[in-house]
Amino acid sequence: MADLRVPALRWAEPPDGPVLVLLDQTRLPADEVELVVTDVPGLVAAIRSLSVRGAPVLGLAGAYGVALAAARGYDVSEAARLLAGARPTAVNLEYGVRRAVAAYEAAGDGSARAAAAALAEAHALFREDAEASARMVAAGRELLGELLPGGRFRILTHCNTGALVSAGGGTALAVVRAAHEAGELRRLWVDETRPLLQGARLTACEAARAGMPFSLLVDGAAGSLFAAGEVDAVLIGADRIAADGSVANKVGSYPLAVLAKHHGVPFVVVAPVSTVDLATPDGAAIHVEQRPGHEVTEIRPGVSVAPVGTQAYNPAFDVTPPELVTAIVTELGVVSPVDHGTLAEVCSRSRSTKS
Structure with a gap:
């Protein structure tokens, strides 16, 4: 939110590896606290607890979750399964996962190039959402x-x-x-x-x-x-x-x-x-x-x-x-x-x- 100090979701790359940073919506309006997510189980937990919620941003979380799994060397297929099922009614979550997985698979064999493609797709979805x-x-x-x-x-x-x-x-x-x-x-x-x-x-x-x-x-x-x-x-x-x-x-x-x-x-x-x-x-x-x-x-x-x-x-x-x-x-x-x-x-x- 433009009037908040931090956005609902952002990608970051500190020295110890990429992370997804979420504004914890369960703490609003009293506190603006960020959650730093380093793996897919942590992101799934944040989604289920409604720390991150809302149809469009769940699509972004799904795409970035796939990118996070790829960048950190986790099983992307399993990550996609866990993410897509975290909130079954919210179709944007599955949509974001599907977009990032397709980019990952099209780029090759699970290499750094494939991980970069998944992240690029997540960034593209972010821009598309803002424009939409x-x-x-x-x-x-x-x-x-x-x-x-x-x-x-x-x-x-x-x-x-x-x-x-x-x-x-x-x-x-x-x-x-x-x-x-x-x-x-x-x-x-x-x-x-x-x-x-x-x-x-x-x-x-x-x-x-x-x-x-x-x-x-x-x-x-x-x-x-x-x-x-x-x-x-x-x-x-x-x-x-x-x-x-x-x-x-x-x-x-x-x-x-x-x-x-x-x-x-x-x-x-x-x-x-x-x-x-x-x-x-x-x-x-x-x-x-x-x-x-x-x-x-x-x-x-x-x-x-x-x-x-x-x-x-x-x-x-x-x-x-x-x-x-x-x-x-x-x-x-x-x-x-x-x-x-x-x-x-x-x-x-x-x-x-x-x-």
Whole structure:
């Protein structure tokens, strides 16, 4: 994040060998602490603990993880398997791994040249992500102007989709920030995003540092905001978009889509084309990650808010069907109406880079 002292992710090469340096997002907003990752198991642990999170930056972590394994002489195939499975719903993670592995294998026999090729591909993906973010911001701003002429938007968002999840400004929150900088944002409504509070800890942090007018609300209060006519649009990100346009995003997104539909409010998804998985036919085929129950039953490690032995249902994501999505904003264009044909047409524009 431009307003933080350190980026979400960076490659470094100290004298004792290359490392991947991550901003530990579990420590925000209180502390900006970096994690220095020297091997793939350490990176997998950081991904699973959500020290690094968010669809685009997970793609970068996957690519750099392959480069790290290659540079340090680890088994690249095994590294790729571990990384790609660290968060199964997040398709960008697998995409980044696949890109770096393809570059590694194309370069030869596992030599230093192959390791350099994997790193070059990770760097290329980093640059592409930053460029994609800028293009999504431009497209998102234009779409908001079409959907809500007159400006002064009141936007509701869920989870965190800013610079903490990207090499650039992010996805949905980057659009909101651009609207704010243009004087078009009246109010940003920030869902707390339970149980891990990415909205309260991360989105509120980014909004505050950018000087946005924002209010934090518990997830269950969103309905009353819609009923009061206080929401002009919902903007969220995505972790996987199926071929039919079904959108997997942080759990709690689907109820917002239902509310938006009922109240006639646009529901807009902002995500790069790399988040679209045409191999997944529909929402029912999306594997939804299940998180540990203690994230629900404990307010922090060792401090329970539920009786001992309570069983918790804790899916990391939910799936919104395409008929509830007004538009999907990508770096290659806006998909609307959202269906298999319109989504495939946008994806075809990037076929050369996704092969």
